[in-house]
Amino acid sequence: xxEPRALPPRRIGVTGTDTGIGKTVATCxxxxxxxxxxxxxxxxxxxxxxxxERPVSPTGLASDAERxxxxxxxxxxxxxxxxxxxxxxLAPMVAAQRxxxxxxxxxxxxxxxxxxRDRDLLLVEGAGGLLVPITPTLSYADLFSRWQCDxxxxxxxxxxxLNHVLLTVRAAEAAGLSLAGIVLTSLGPHALSVAEATNxxxxxxxxxxxxxxxxxxxxxxxxxxALAMAAQAAGLDVLLP
Ligand SMILES: Nc1ncnc2c1ncn2[C@@H]1O[C@H](COP(=O)(O)OP(=O)(O)OP(=O)(O)O)[C@@H](O)[C@H]1O
Ligand SMILES: [Mg+2]
Numbered sequence: 001x002x003e004p005r006a007l008p009p010r011r012i013g014v015t016g017t018d019t020g021i022g023k024t025v026a027t028c029x030x031x032x033x034x035x036x037x038x039x040x041x042x043x044x045x046x047x048x049x050x051x052x053e054r055p056v057s058p059t060g061l062a063s064d065a066e067r068x069x070x071x072x073x074x075x076x077x078x079x080x081x082x083x084x085x086x087x088x089x090l091a092p093m094v095a096a097q098r099x100x101x102x103x104x105x106x107x108x109x110x111x112x113x114x115x116x117r118d119r120d121l122l123l124v125e126g127a128g129g130l131l132v133p134i135t136p137t138l139s140y141a142d143l144f145s146r147w148q149c150d151x152x153x154x155x156x157x158x159x160x161x162l163n164h165v166l167l168t169v170r171a172a173e174a175a176g177l178s179l180a181g182i183v184l185t186s187l188g189p190h191a192l193s194v195a196e197a198t199n200x201x202x203x204x205x206x207x208x209x210x211x212x213x214x215x216x217x218x219x220x221x222x223x224x225x226a227l228a229m230a231a232q233a234a235g236l237d238v239l240l241p
Contacts, residue, residue, distance in 0.1 A: 009042075010015060011122045012180060013144030015153045017164035019128040021156030022185035025227075026215055027125050028071035030152075030239060032224040033231035034121055035073060039240055042115045043068035045082050045122040046108050046143065047096070047134055050089025064125060068182040080115040081105055093133035103135050105146070112147060120241050124149055127227045129164075130171050141175040150180040152239065155203075157184045157214075159195040162202055167205065180239055182210055186217040211238060 012030075015036045016023045027043060034041040065082035069075070073160060084103055086095035096103050116122040126132065126140035126148065133139050144151060151172050155165050172179050184200055203212050215234045220226050231237075 006118070008148075009040075009116050009119045009122045010145055011116070011124065011149040012152050013124045013126060013140065013147070013149035013177070014154060015126045015130045015140060015144075015168065016153070017129060017155045017161055017168060019036050021154060021187065021214065022183075023154045024067050025121050025218065025221060026068055026152075026154045026183050026231075026236075028183055028221070028224075029215070029218070029231035029234075030226040030236050031068065031071040031123060032228035034240055035071075035224075035238060036076070036228045037237070037240060040119045041072050041120050041121040041123065042074065042076055042110060042119045043072050043081065043125065044115055045125045045127075046111075047084040047092040047103060047127060048082050048124060049083055049086040049095040049127060052087050052089075057125075067127065067221075068123070068136065069189065071227070073224075076115060080111045083111040091132050092103060092127055093135055096135070098229070103138075105138055105143075108143070109146075122192050124238055130168050130175075141177065143178055145175050149177070152180055153176045153182045154215075155182055156187050157196050157199055158187055159193070161199055162206065165203060166206065169210070179210060181236075182212045183234065183236070184217050185215045189217045189219070213238075 014023050014027050031041050031043050048065050069081050088095045130141045131139045155161050213235045218230050
């Protein structure tokens with residue numbers, strides 16, 4: 001008798017309105033919450049650039065891939081979590097070209113297939129925003145489409161985010177990506193400005209059919225229980241399989 005073929009996991013591509021606005025924090029929180037719920041989760045940062053520039057976070061982990069790996073808690077090999085690592089803090093296409101590295105999409109496919117084996121959920125963190133180029137002919141929108149990912153848009157809550165969200169939603173639609181949710185993230189523990197206080201309601205008016213969640217500032221990024229609690233409180237459970 002032949003073995004039944006395993007179903008692919010739910011795949012979520014995590015993109016942002018910009019760089020440095022909380023994609024990794026939100027992805028780690030979702031991974032920690034998934035684990036808490038008994039969901040077998042893996043996370044991937046297919047290309048990580050700017051590795052020399054990243055400040056060491058309170059977790060003691062410098063890179064996104066290390067933070068994602070720790071949040072999933074599986075000890076997945078770094079070669080699968082992050083198949084390509086580039087030194088300069090640039091868009092992957094440019095960092096790769098300057099380093100003489102050729103990014104091979106078949107290698108990315110192979111790492112993804114290996115990493116997601118026996119998992120229920122795969123989280124794929126992009127770099128910067130949705131149209132950031134990985135190669136001249138492959139953007140994150142293309143990669144997420146190729147991998148049949150649903151999209152999670154992490155939007156940094158500040159003045160300008162309405163435009164960045166609307167542009168990204170249009171780009172997602174044009175790429176045929178299904179938008180699973182928009183997470184408006186806090187960018188500091190400070191009191192909210194008028195823009196920050198009104199962005200959530202404005203997005204709800206502008207995008208009434210979309211799921212728009214708010215993710216809080218979390219003091220201890222090395223505390224996965226606190227991250228999971230923040231994910232739950234923000235309503236991120238709707239994204240879990
Ligand atoms: N919700 C939050 N709570 C606490 N700190 C946060 C939060 N969001 C972002 N930060 C802080 O901002 C930094 C940048 O966030 P993060 O690394 O998640 O950004 P990113 O969008 O993944 O950036 P990149 O484009 O480089 O991948 C974090 O290291 C953390 O210090
Ligand atoms: Mg990141």
